[in-house]
Amino acid sequence: MTGPEIQATPDSSWQNSWREFPWWLVAIFVFLALMGILIIRNPAYNDAFKFIFPGIQVTLYTTITAFAIALVLGLLAGLGRISRNTAVRNIAITYIEFIRGVPTLVLIFTVAFVLVPPISGALGVDNRVVSPNTRAIIALAVIYGAFLAEIFRAGIESISKGQMEAARSLGMTYTQSMRYIILPQAIRNISPALGNDFIAMLKDSSLVSVLAVRDITQLARLHAGSTFRFRESYLVLTFLYLAMTIILSLLLRWYEQRIGKDRG
Amino acid sequence: MSDEIIIIDNLHKYFGSIEAVKAVNLQVKRGEVVVIVGPSGSGKSTVLRCINHLEVPTSGAVYIDGVHLEDKQTDINKVRAEVGMVFQQFNLFPHLTVLENVTIAQRKVRKRSKEEAEQIGMEQLRHVGIPEKASAYPRQLSGGQQQRVAIARALAMQPKIMLFDEPTSALDPEMIKEVLDVMLQLAEEGMTMVVVTHEMGFARAAARRVVFMDNGQVVEIDTPQVLFDRPQHGRTKLFLSKILKH
Ligand SMILES: Nc1ncnc2c1ncn2[C@@H]1O[C@H](COP(=O)(O)OP(=O)(O)O)[C@@H](O)[C@H]1O
Ligand SMILES: [Mg+2]
Numbered sequence: 001m002t003g004p005e006i007q008a009t010p011d012s013s014w015q016n017s018w019r020e021f022p023w024w025l026v027a028i029f030v031f032l033a034l035m036g037i038l039i040i041r042n043p044a045y046n047d048a049f050k051f052i053f054p055g056i057q058v059t060l061y062t063t064i065t066a067f068a069i070a071l072v073l074g075l076l077a078g079l080g081r082i083s084r085n086t087a088v089r090n091i092a093i094t095y096i097e098f099i100r101g102v103p104t105l106v107l108i109f110t111v112a113f114v115l116v117p118p119i120s121g122a123l124g125v126d127n128r129v130v131s132p133n134t135r136a137i138i139a140l141a142v143i144y145g146a147f148l149a150e151i152f153r154a155g156i157e158s159i160s161k162g163q164m165e166a167a168r169s170l171g172m173t174y175t176q177s178m179r180y181i182i183l184p185q186a187i188r189n190i191s192p193a194l195g196n197d198f199i200a201m202l203k204d205s206s207l208v209s210v211l212a213v214r215d216i217t218q219l220a221r222l223h224a225g226s227t228f229r230f231r232e233s234y235l236v237l238t239f240l241y242l243a244m245t246i247i248l249s250l251l252l253r254w255y256e257q258r259i260g261k262d263r264g
Numbered sequence: 265m266s267d268e269i270i271i272i273d274n275l276h277k278y279f280g281s282i283e284a285v286k287a288v289n290l291q292v293k294r295g296e297v298v299v300i301v302g303p304s305g306s307g308k309s310t311v312l313r314c315i316n317h318l319e320v321p322t323s324g325a326v327y328i329d330g331v332h333l334e335d336k337q338t339d340i341n342k343v344r345a346e347v348g349m350v351f352q353q354f355n356l357f358p359h360l361t362v363l364e365n366v367t368i369a370q371r372k373v374r375k376r377s378k379e380e381a382e383q384i385g386m387e388q389l390r391h392v393g394i395p396e397k398a399s400a401y402p403r404q405l406s407g408g409q410q411q412r413v414a415i416a417r418a419l420a421m422q423p424k425i426m427l428f429d430e431p432t433s434a435l436d437p438e439m440i441k442e443v444l445d446v447m448l449q450l451a452e453e454g455m456t457m458v459v460v461t462h463e464m465g466f467a468r469a470a471a472r473r474v475v476f477m478d479n480g481q482v483v484e485i486d487t488p489q490v491l492f493d494r495p496q497h498g499r500t501k502l503f504l505s506k507i508l509k510h
Contacts, residue, residue, distance in 0.1 A: 166355035166414075169316055170369035170421060171345030180368055184359050 028246055035239040048232040051223045055216035056240065062133065062215060063205045066140035067198055073141060074148025079178070081153045092149065099146030105207050111139035112211055136208035144201050151193045155186035188259065195252040199245050206241070216240055268327075269294045269425060269456055270315060275324035277310050284310045286480040288324075292425075297457045299467040299488070302477035303503055308460045311477070312427050315458065316347045329424065345373050348418025352430040354410045356402040362389065362413050363398040366420045374421065381420075388416040392446050408439030412446055419450075426450065428459040462507055464492060476500045 038045040080092030099107065112135035117127040119138075159182050167177035187194075209218035216237055224233035270292035277285040285307040292298050300308045313319040314326055317333045317340050326333045328343050357365050366385035370376045376384070389395040392412040394405075402410055411431055418426060428447065432440040444466050451457055451470040461467065467474050467488045474491040476484045478499045484491060495501050 160353075160355075162351060162353050162355035163357065165318055166349075166351065166357070167369075168341075169318060169344055169347070169349040170417070171341045171343075171373040172369055173341055176372050180372060181357055185357075188359065 032239065032243055035235065044229055044232045045236060048223055048229060048236045052216050052219045052236050055214055055219040058213060059205055059215040062137055062208060063202045066137045067201055069141035070144035070148050073145025074152050077145060077149035078152025078156065081149060082156060096146045096149050099143055104143055104204055107143050108139045108207055108210060111142050132211040132213045136211050136213045140201060140205060140208065144197065147197055151190050155190035156182055158189055159185050192252060192256045199248050202244060203241060267293050269329050271327040273325045275314060276322045277314065277319060278322045284480055288482050290475065290482065292456060292458060295454045295456055296472050297451045297470045298473050298475060299471040300460045300475045300477060301462060306477045307480040308477055309429050312429050312458060312460055315427055316344050316349055345421055346423050347425045347427060348421060348423035349427045350414050350418055350431045352433050354414045356410055356414055358402050361399050361401055365413060366417045370420055385420050388420045391419065392416045406439060407435045408442045411435065411443045415446055425456045430460050432461065432463060
């Protein structure tokens with residue numbers, strides 16, 4: 001028996017593009033469009049949207065700030081992870097494995113209520129004035145720093161040993177070689193992975209609603225709780241996350257294709 | 265200033281339990297060209313890499329221009345700035361243009377201004393015959409061109425010594441000559457060079473002495489004429505008969 005795909009019909013290329021067409025993307029855009037219409041036309045959805053949407057600012061601010069800090073933590077921990085200094089390496093591994101071994105939700109509580117007080121104490125800040133938003137940012141940064149550390153480590157290790165040797169043989173220090181030779185190449189290689197983790201973090205930022213941070217998730221919960229419009233609240237919330245993540249992943253795909261072509 | 269710019273004194277190197285280099289002694293005079301030959305795995309690269317401390321000897325000492333590399337007080341980066349190295353795999357920096365490849369270390373290590381570094385960099389690109397590729401990226405160059413850029417990159421530091429580790433082994437046959445010509449020219453200009461290569465023609469034309477290594481040891485050191493035509497040791501004869509067959 002031959003399958004239909006084996007027949008060389010004149011319209012096989014048409015069939016092929018039919019099969020390859022990103023129908024999933026159409027389905028998602030149809031959902032987003034229907035939600036958009038509901039939000040505009042239906043007063044209950046419109047109310048939910050008006051209540052929840054302002055939380056976008058908190059969601060984005062939390063995600064972007066925490067991600068920026070996580071990049072620094074991740075780079076440091078990733079470099080520490082491959083350090084030849086035993087103490088440095090083990091501190092980095094401890095941090096990474098500790099974070100990876102505990103659920104994100106639990107870590108958010110632990111960082112916000114157990115780790116932040118001594119840190120603020122050490123910095124001479126009264127723990128009670130540290131806002132939930134700041135705690136949330138620190139928690140997400142500390143958690144994602146460990147994830148990003150592994151990405152940075154893999155990125156650095158993906159650069160051939162000859163690059164470091166060539167740089168060192170020219171008299172550059174380890175730090176100079178890392179900064180000017182290894183990291184620029186590594187970061188380019190891992191930028192898609194970093195982008196994926198940014199999207200993951202955008203979604204995980206919803207967890208900080210447990211700290212009463214007024215992000216879109218928290219506002220959706222408040223709206224649902226006060227109006228009992230659960231369906232409207234959570235569909236609008238779903239719509240908002242999906243719209244953000246789908247736009248970001250499309251941008252990421254486009255960027256990946258571009259750097260892929262550059263290398264070709 | 266001693267006449268010997270490189271002194272390798274009773275060098276031993278272990279990788280785990282493998283003894284890659286055994287009791288190697290070698291001295292190289294200023295302006296001398298020394299070629300190292302020997303079978304694969306005989307420790308040639310390891311000796312070469314000990315000369316700029318890319319490998320740390322298990323025991324023994326290396327002196328470059330009187331500076332003891334294994335001494336904890338030695339600033340190894342300062343020594344490396346004076347010792348250029350060319351690798352089999354070129355190891356150009358793929359994210360930088362050719363001109364950036366030949367200027368980055370000048371700027372970060374020699375602390376030269378952009379203008380000065382670019383002027384010296386262009387000079388060296390002309391030296392190796394490809395100034396027109398200054399703004400290209402390494403991947404746009406042929407293997408021979410890449411290796412010549414790698415030589416220019418090392419020369420732009422204005423080193424006292426140049427080390428070459430099988431610089432033509434990764435090249436297509438038709439590109440070997442352009443690289444050897446640059447190396448010959450360098451030798452004529454009086455550069456101190458230690459070259460691991462199996463290019464007999466280059467050794468005969470440029471080397472004052474040829475070192476034959478086998479099994480981590482220096483078996484024989486002599487002029488190319490003697491070592492290639494009238495080798496004293498059985499192991500040298502055996503090796504030469506093998507590579508001449510190819
Ligand atoms: N980084 C390393 N780790 C372990 N073994 C090594 C390493 N480098 C070289 N060796 C071993 O040391 C010996 C000498 O290697 P090398 O100096 O590269 O020889 P050659 O350059 O003459 O081919 C070989 O047995 C090789 O496998
Ligand atoms: Mg070798």
